[in-house]
Amino acid sequence: DVGACLITKTDTNPFFVKMKEGASAKAAEMGIALSTYAGKIDGDVETQIAAVESCIAAGAKGILITPSDSRALAPVVGKAREANILVIALDTPFEPADAADATFATDNFMAGEMIGKWAAAKMGDPAGAKIALLDLNPSEVSVDYLRDQGFLQGFGIDIKDPKDIGDEDDPRVVGHDVTNGNEEGGRTAMENLLQKDSGVNLVYTINEPAAAGAYEALKAVGLEHQALIVSVDGGCPGVQNVADGVIGATAMQFPLLMASNGIEAIAAYAADGTKPVNSEGLDFVNTGVTLVTDAPVEGLPSISSEEALHQCWG
Amino acid sequence: MGETAGSSVQNEPRGQDFEQVLGQSDARLARFEDRPPGLIAALQHGLHGNPTLVPVIVLVVAIAVFGLIAGGKFFSPFNLTLILQQVSIIGILAAAQSLIVLTAGIDLSVAAIMVLMSVIAGNLAVFMGVPTVLALLVAFAGGSAAGLMNGFFVTKVKLPPFITTLGTWSIFFALNLWLSGAQSIRSQDIDRNAPLLKFWGEGFAFFGARVTYGSLLMIAVFLVLWYLLNRTAWGRHVYAVGDDREAAELAGIQADRVLLSVYGLSGFVCAIAAWASIGRVGSISPQSFYEGNLQSITAVVVGGISLFGGRGSILGALFGALIVGVFQSGLRLANVDVLWQVFAIGWLIILAVAIDQWIRKVSR
Amino acid sequence: MGETAGSSVQNEPRGQDFEQVLGQSDARLARFEDRPPGLIAALQHGLHGNPTLVPVIVLVVAIAVFGLIAGGKFFSPFNLTLILQQVSIIGILAAAQSLIVLTAGIDLSVAAIMVLMSVIAGNLAVFMGVPTVLALLVAFAGGSAAGLMNGFFVTKVKLPPFITTLGTWSIFFALNLWLSGAQSIRSQDIDRNAPLLKFWGEGFAFFGARVTYGSLLMIAVFLVLWYLLNRTAWGRHVYAVGDDREAAELAGIQADRVLLSVYGLSGFVCAIAAWASIGRVGSISPQSFYEGNLQSITAVVVGGISLFGGRGSILGALFGALIVGVFQSGLRLANVDVLWQVFAIGWLIILAVAIDQWIRKVSR
Amino acid sequence: MSGQPILSARGLVKRYGRVTALDHADFELMPGEILAVIGDNGAGKTSLIKALCGAVQPDAGEIFLDGRLVRFASPREAQAAGIATVYQTLALSPALSIVDNMFMGREIRKPGLAGTLLRALDREAMRAFAREKLSDLGLMTIQNIDQPVETLSGGQRQGVAVARAAAFGSKVIILDEPTAALGVKESRRVLELILDVKARGIPIILISHNMPHVFEVADRIHVHRLGRRLCVIDPKTHTMSDAVAYMTGAKTPAGMEAA
Amino acid sequence: MSGQPILSARGLVKRYGRVTALDHADFELMPGEILAVIGDNGAGKTSLIKALCGAVQPDAGEIFLDGRLVRFASPREAQAAGIATVYQTLALSPALSIVDNMFMGREIRKPGLAGTLLRALDREAMRAFAREKLSDLGLMTIQNIDQPVETLSGGQRQGVAVARAAAFGSKVIILDEPTAALGVKESRRVLELILDVKARGIPIILISHNMPHVFEVADRIHVHRLGRRLCVIDPKTHTMSDAVAYMTGAKTPAGMEAA
Ligand SMILES: Nc1ncnc2c1ncn2[C@@H]1O[C@H](COP(=O)(O)OP(=O)(O)OP(=O)(O)O)[C@@H](O)[C@H]1O
Ligand SMILES: Nc1ncnc2c1ncn2[C@@H]1O[C@H](COP(=O)(O)OP(=O)(O)OP(=O)(O)O)[C@@H](O)[C@H]1O
Ligand SMILES: O[C@@H]1[C@@H](O)[C@H](O)OC[C@H]1O
Ligand SMILES: [Mg+2]
């Protein structure tokens, strides 16, 4: 029988919980024995390394992994590949991307760009924007800068170094603050940026929990109608928040798809040794992003929150 | 007792010969002096008598300095009341932490208890149709039980508090993930099914200031605990057990019972923080406050409560939480990178406690 | 001294009348007995004399139990040596932590020092063209300096170690993010420019087992520290200072110097861990080992070293690290969710220390 | 001295690891008497009284208070039964004030609702009472009754501990070397206090290495040796030399109330 | 007694908060003598000797050793200068063994490379030496020299501390109430040891509340009162009553070597 492993960054994030559900369901369907592992917190490199090693020890055929650190996990998955294990990165690519046999991911920069463009079109007068950016944490990991910089680029702001958050000098940017990707951080960060400039009218958030927190902060001071909130993820609570008018638009990703594709790829590899091939012109298999909004704008394909609710994180 | 003779002869001078002179002895034993030597020493002595003043002074100085650096924005009634809101949860946790620290313990699990209880109350009230008041009662009972569980290991199994709570922290963290399935409960769902959960997020405004009931709750928690610790026998026993447990036991204090009550109360206060946190955050997030344990300890030590137990006023922790809040707000408004904010808080901890040590040095 | 007469008359019975009988007094003072009462009590007494055996026994039991649960995979030479590799970094950190804990301190910054030093060595050797040996020397010096900085606050400013390292943890963490720009250094870049950095990741294989030099390094670090602590005067002074600092000082030990040396050495050991971690991880990640501080403390307490200082053998920390490693490996191979792994480690901490307390109870 | 002992023990055993601190020790305290317990260092005197007042649990043996078998699980239970003890290590909380220490576990609450509902302490009443007790002992040279005990000299601390026991012991008072750290004047006050307490009808157990003190105040002397009672002697019919000889093993008691 | 004092002090002041423990105290110890220091509890005796041996830093005043001005920043410096002290609180590490405690700070290293290069301790040599010193004090009833000090009775611990000072004090030995916790037999041994040490020519400062002991061994008696030296009396020309009267303030010394 075929053994496979799924190693996520944490178990505390619904995104990864969803991924695990998808992988488990597919594995059960295809008769693959799946072992799942996760770090305790984001950035928990050691636990992920130990998990890869356990998979090697257990003689797995394939490993699906969302690396906590794109570079630091590369050596150990190298060892796994030497042991003829198929390694597929999910959600977060390795650096270099070919450290894994394949990558099934969202294009995070594009996800950011999408909501940036939407915001610019929605506001009508981008020159009068006052933008608050709610990022992940002080470490500035790749999802963090890719989405942040993608958003700014999409909005039409010169981002200078695309890997550095906060080096732009456009006066429309009120500031950046970190949220740890949760509601409490989102609320505090929003309050802080409102302190700098109470005229904030556009809020970018790293994910939907942060967006929910930001909305609470705005609501507390009666500014929830002054500012537009955009986010990334497309989790069901996030989509619901689009429906409820909390979030203007969000870029939906497909973790369940990443996971089930991953399992299928491992099954194929186990059967006849075939490895997945990348999407055209990319060094990864793009699992796609879809803009979700109830206020569509010209030239940007999107789906409504109602439609999205049927496929959220499917 | 007429029949007992003993060797002591009544109404005659007793003892060895050389003791007969004692009748005329003088009562003075040592000299006292009221005038401390220098100016700085005078300050030091003054503060020594009133150590709770130290964090108050640090707070005032911090506010003044950031007022200068960050300007009017910092000083606005809005910002000052905002700081009060932002510290309210860590503040209540710091009150729970102080109780443990006063008994010479340390609690790495306060934030984990709080998050677990908010998840429990939320699931019951929002998704399972349990009346909100009942859900809250369950959370209070659960918080107290979690505290008592810590207390059980500390008193009955005699584990050091640090180790106990290092262990239960993992346990509560795991239970929290399991119960919540890592899913947040949305603000809108709470509003619809159990708005009472968000009560402490409400408030009132005046002259630009915005005071939430949560901020007032934090202050009330501190005042009640201060009263219990300083004006009741229970409070004296807490200090005695924290100061020298063995001595307290020999003096007839049932140290185990006192400690159990402290841990139980501390867990209860964590449940209060859980309720308040729902109002503050707006939603119920199993992922929040991961660093809350260490943040509450930071507030306690910056507030001058001794980690060795038995010394310090619980009000210190309130000022400690406010000092950290003022620092963070000030640095942000002064446009300092998060990175350097972390750096500055590190130095704040060291500096605040160093000042405290300097004050206490007087008596050595 | 012939001229001094005093009141004591030589060669005559001295003292008060009733003391004249003392010449015939008997020398016995108390009775001793060699046969302990029951079977469990006998075990308890046996272990009491040799407390380091406790973690060894727990380790053996844990290996046996997981062997049964997780089956042959667990027992393979490959997996057993893998566990050794997996615990090597936390193991070396636990050695550094033990030094501090033996002086009744606690160090929340060991992992932060380690990561900072690996980032420094990596940047120098990989990107700035500094010869690798020199880069490593800088890291060793840096680690020692970071340790001494902690020691300075503990001894000269008299801050409690917990507070000092809570503060410096933030400081080192911020410096680490600043120096690394939060970017990991890639394995290939290290291979190209400074392969020596990865030395401890190499190793040799036999019968399916794979032993890395890093695992051996961990064991060597423990043996050297054991010798220093138990066979040199310095080691005795460390225990004395940890046991009762004031008494040690009155006995003529310069407690401050001893503590400074302990903190400096501990920082140095963290730098060794930094080097070893580059070999283990394969790259240099500024975000790794965020929980390493608490994990090293876990190993130390599971290994039976008292947090109150002065008691316990440093070898206990080695066994403590191995116990945690065996647990995690066993649970992983048994396909237990992280959630429940975290849960189980929580109980492991509580259980291991509870057993230890039970053993020590004999003397009370 | 006649009748039933107020506090007695049979066959107490206490082991610490391989040391047998109490080796089937017997003990008897008669109503109204001062019983001195003497013995070499390490003979087991402290272990004996700790077993009597609940501070350690004996491995074997029985204790009787007023003829009834008792078992004190903690010092608190013994105190509730009226046995107050001044330990060799004093049992004071250094950071707390003199008043707090004196009333530890026996605090006075305010009258009325403040006391019953809010459980507020009556600090004035406690201060006044403490001042009075310390004056009785001649210890009011202590400047401030609210000062922490850690600022007192060793002798002053001993005074506080003795004053506490004297104020609250209702049935038996046990003093473990109460004058060891005290000066001539302070020792005298303690001895007088002991005689006062006895005059109030409360029996006292006094452990002391000071023979003149023992022979001055004791009604009977319990000689402890090698973890058990060797004999009980009458200070009126025996000399200090006899006592010292028994206690140190220089002589063996013959034809007397042996244990 | 003539010549220059070996250890002396002028105008020592030490304040603790608002308490003045030492109030311009003077002090003189002559070569080869036993100087007793007596005084009420809290008179400042312990503060005085702590100032003399570096354990506290006086706020004012000067200390002379062999006529040279000295300033001991720590007990270690005083020890290096040959002053060994037995503190009232003993200064032993409870968890460490008797041997470890006796040699604390003065460990013996193995001969040869093992000692110089590897800095290995010579544990056998230390054990043998410790056994010898404890036997001198009659303390070899202690069963096992490697047992932790915390398992000893109060009296036994005192013996270990005294043995340590006697073994290593080369110039002055200071004893703060060394017999307070000791039994009759053990006290006698300590007094004999004091006389032995004196016979070896080493002067001793002895703080004690036990007047018979003081008058038995002291060459001169320093009476301390209210933080300063009141007078120095000669036990051959003064009675215990005189000493007690001065020390407690019952009488004021007249026409004598006043401070
Ligand atoms: N906690 C303990 N652990 C181990 N041994 C102990 C403990 N307490 C006492 N002992 C031992 O028990 C014996 C009796 O001690 P105890 O303190 O009762 O003697 P004592 O008669 O009070 O002596 P002293 O006059 O010195 O106070 C001694 O040998 C002592 O070493
Ligand atoms: N650390 C301290 N903090 C505050 N006050 C102190 C301290 N140490 C001593 N004192 C005070 O200084 C005075 C002198 O104390 P000291 O211990 O020197 O007296 P002593 O003569 O040794 O008494 P005893 O015979 O009781 O040992 C006392 O009033 C005491 O309360
Ligand atoms: O893509 C993921 C995102 O959706 C989640 O919120 O945070 C971690 C990311 O890797
Ligand atoms: Mg005793």
Ligand SMILES: [Mg+2]
């Ligand atoms: Mg003294």
